[in-house]
Amino acid sequence: MNFALVDCNNFYASCERVFNPRLIGRPLVILSNNDGCVIARSEEAKQLGIKMGAPTFKNETFFRQHQVAVLSSNYALYGDMSARVMEVMRPLVSAMEVYSIDEAFLSLDDAHGEDFAREIRERVRQWTGIPVSVGIAPTKTLAKLANRLAKKTPQRQGVLDFTRVPDADAILAMVPCSEIWGIGTRLSARLAPMGIQTARDLKYAEMANVRGALGVIGERIARELGGLPCLDLEELPATKKGIASAKSFGHPVETLQELEEALASYTARVGEKLRAGRLLAAHVSVFVETNPFSATQPQYNAGAQTTLLQPTNQTSVLIAAALDLLRSIYRVGYQYKKTGLFVTAMSPEGAVQLSLFEEREDKPVAQGLSVIVDQLNRKLGANTVRYGSMGTRDTWAMRQNRRSRKFTTRWSELPVAKA
DNA sequence: TCTGGGGTCCTAGGACCC
DNA sequence: TCTGGGGTCCTAGGACCC
Numbered sequence: 001m002n003f004a005l006v007d008c009n010n011f012y013a014s015c016e017r018v019f020n021p022r023l024i025g026r027p028l029v030i031l032s033n034n035d036g037c038v039i040a041r042s043e044e045a046k047q048l049g050i051k052m053g054a055p056t057f058k059n060e061t062f063f064r065q066h067q068v069a070v071l072s073s074n075y076a077l078y079g080d081m082s083a084r085v086m087e088v089m090r091p092l093v094s095a096m097e098v099y100s101i102d103e104a105f106l107s108l109d110d111a112h113g114e115d116f117a118r119e120i121r122e123r124v125r126q127w128t129g130i131p132v133s134v135g136i137a138p139t140k141t142l143a144k145l146a147n148r149l150a151k152k153t154p155q156r157q158g159v160l161d162f163t164r165v166p167d168a169d170a171i172l173a174m175v176p177c178s179e180i181w182g183i184g185t186r187l188s189a190r191l192a193p194m195g196i197q198t199a200r201d202l203k204y205a206e207m208a209n210v211r212g213a214l215g216v217i218g219e220r221i222a223r224e225l226g227g228l229p230c231l232d233l234e235e236l237p238a239t240k241k242g243i244a245s246a247k248s249f250g251h252p253v254e255t256l257q258e259l260e261e262a263l264a265s266y267t268a269r270v271g272e273k274l275r276a277g278r279l280l281a282a283h284v285s286v287f288v289e290t291n292p293f294s295a296t297q298p299q300y301n302a303g304a305q306t307t308l309l310q311p312t313n314q315t316s317v318l319i320a321a322a323l324d325l326l327r328s329i330y331r332v333g334y335q336y337k338k339t340g341l342f343v344t345a346m347s348p349e350g351a352v353q354l355s356l357f358e359e360r361e362d363k364p365v366a367q368g369l370s371v372i373v374d375q376l377n378r379k380l381g382a383n384t385v386r387y388g389s390m391g392t393r394d395t396w397a398m399r400q401n402r403r404s405r406k407f408t409t410r411w412s413e414l415p416v417a418k419a
Numbered sequence: 420t421c422t423g424g425g426g427t428c429c430t431a432g433g434a435c436c437c
Numbered sequence: 438t439c440t441g442g443g444g445t446c447c448t449a450g451g452a453c454c455c
Contacts, residue, residue: 032423039423039455057421073423100455184453215429217453244425251420293422340424399421 002136002163003233004093004106005143006120008085009131009151009158011102012040015081016071018129019407019415028069031056034248034398035072072403080408084128089120097233105140107233110163112136117159137162140231141224144181145172145199172200172225182221187214199225239346240277245269246340249396252291253336259288260323261391263339267322268387270343271315272374278350280311281343284318286325291337300336302329311347315370318343319389381410 008014012030017023027044031037038045038054048066050059056070063070082101090096095107108116117134124132135146142162149171150160165171178188180199190213191197196205203225211219220230245266253259263286274281287303304325312318322341376385386392405413 034423035421037422053422055422060421102455182453186452217429238427240426242426246424248423291422342425398423 002108002110002112002138003140003143004108004112004117004120005099005135005140005147006089006104006106006124006132007135007147007151008082008102009133010040010042011082011130012073012078013042013045014130015078016074016404017042018081019077020404023069026069027066028071029063030071030073031402032073033400034250035401036248039073070402072400074403074406076406076409077404081128081130085124085130085132088124088127092120092123095233095235097235098237105143105233108136113161113164114159117161118157121158131158133158135160135162138227139224139229140233141181141221142227145175145225148175148179169200169203172203173198175199177202180221180225182217183214187218190214239348240279241346242342242344243270243273243277243279243281243346244340244342245273246287246338246342247398248338249336250399251396253396254334256327256330257391258396259326259330259336259339260389261394262396263322263326263341264319264387264389264391265383265394266340267319268315268383268390270341271313271318271370272377274313274343275370275374278348279346280313280349281308281318282311282345282347283307284321284325284341284343286322286329286339286341288326288329288336288339290334294335297335298333300331300334302331304329307345311345313349313370315373315387319387323389 013023013028016028016030023042025044026042027048027050028042029038029045029050030040032039035056037056038050038052038059041050041052045068048068050062050068062068078101085102086096086098086104089104089106093106093108097105099105113136117136120134121132124130133147133151135143135148135150136159137143137146146160146162150156150158153160162168175198176188177183177191177197177199178185180202183191191202194205194209194213196202202210202222205222207219207222210222214221224230247262247266249262253262283305285303285305287301289301290297290299292299306321306325308317308321326339373385377383383390405415407413407415
C-alpha cells in the first residue's frame with residue numbers, strides 16, 4: 001500500500017482565478033486577515049520574489065509597479081472550493097484523509113501509479129477548475145516530499161511516483177532538512193552541527209543521535225524517510241481539543257468597551273463552532289496583547305483562565321465568563337492590538353456531568369435561543385442577530401478592503417454571466 | 420497608519436498517590 | 438535514626454503545520 005498526497009497548487013490564488021479569469025497569467029497575492037501580510041501567491045508572484053508573510057504596507061509600491069493583483073482572503077470561497085475538491089477525489093479511493101484546506105492523503109493500491117495520479121489531476125481540474133499536484137510514496141513523509149518535487153519540477157507535470165524513481169537517495173540528497181515535513185528552521189539548526197544537512201543525511205543518521213536531538217518526532221521522520229511507515233492515514237478528523245477565535249484589530253483599541261465588543265463577537269463565533277460540532281467546553285482562556293511590532297508603544301500581554309461550573313456551548317454563558325476574565329486583565333493606558341479566547345476541556349453534547357453545586361439550569365430555553373440565532377445567521381449572513389455585548393458599530397473590526405465575492409455560498413453574490 | 424489565525428504534538432517539571 | 442520508587446495527571450512552553 002502507498003500514500004498519495006494531493007495538494008492544490010497555489011490554492012487561494014487558484015480559487016480566485018476560477019471565478020475571475022482576468023487574474024490568470026498575472027501575479028496575484030492574497031492577504032491575511034486585516035489585509036496585513038501576504039499569505040498566498042500565484043506562481044507569477046513567487047517569480048517576482050514576493051515572500052510569504054511579506055507585510056502589505058511595505059510592498060504597496062512594489063505591487064503597483066509590477067501590476068500585482070491584490071486580494072483580501074475570502075475563506076467562505078476557499079472553504080467551499082476545498083469541499084468540492086475533496087468530494088471529487090473521495091469516490092476514487094478506498095480511504096482518504098483531509099489533511100488541510102488544500103491537501104489530502106489518499107490510500108493507494110500498489111498498482112496505482114502515475115497514470116492514476118494523472119487521472120485524479122484531470123478530474124479535479126475539470127470538475128472544479130483547481131490544479132493539483134500528486135506525490136506517491138510508501139510513507140506520508142515521503143509522499144509530502146514527492147509532492148513538492150512534482151510541483152517544483154515542470155517536466156514532471158504535477159505527478160511523481162517516488163516508488164518508481166531510479167535513484168531515490170540522489171533526490172533526497174537535494175532536499176535540505178528544513179524542507180522536510182515536520183522539520184522547521186529550529187530543528188534543522190539542531191541537526192546542522194551533527195553534519196545532517198539533507199533528507200539523505202537524516203535517513204542514514206544514527207537513530208539514537210536523531211532521537212537525542214529531535215526527540216520521538218525526529219526519529220519518526222527519519223524512519224519515514226527510510227520508507228518505514230510510522231504515520232497512519234487518519235480518515236476521521238480527531239475530536240477537537242480546543243476551539244479558538246482571535247483576531248487583530250483594524251485599528252489600535254484603548255477602551256475596555258471596544259475590547260469587550262470584540263471579545264464578545266469572537267466568543268459568539270466559538271459558541272457557533274461548538275454547537276456545530278455538538279460539543280461542550282468547560283474551560284475558557286482569554287488574552288489581550290499590544291502590538292509586538294511597535295518600538296515606541298508600551299507593551300502589555302496578559303491572559304486569564306477559568307473553569308466553568310458546568311460544560312456549555314451557550315453563547316450567553318461563554319460571553320459572561322470571557323468578559324469577566326477580560327475585565328480582570330484589562331489595564332488602562334495601552335494600545336491593544338489583539339484579543340481572543342480559547343476554550344478547552346471538551347465533551348460531546350449529551351454527556352454532561354452536572355456540577356455538585358449547580359442546579360440544572362433551564363437548558364431548553366437557552367439552547368433553543370442559540371439554535372434559532374444560528375439558523376438566522378446562517379440564512380441571513382453572519383452577525384445578523386447579535387448579542388448585546390457585541391455592540392453594533394464594530395469600530396475594532398478587521399480590514400478586508402479587497403475581498404472577492406462569496407461566489408459559491410451566498411445567493412446574493414452569485415457570479416453573473418452575460419451572454 | 421499598516422506585520423494572520425487556528426490548530427497539533429511533545430517535553431519537562433511539579434503535585435500527588437500508593 | 439531512618440526519609441524510595443514508580444506511576445499518573447496537569448500545566449506551561451516550545452516547535453511545527455497550513
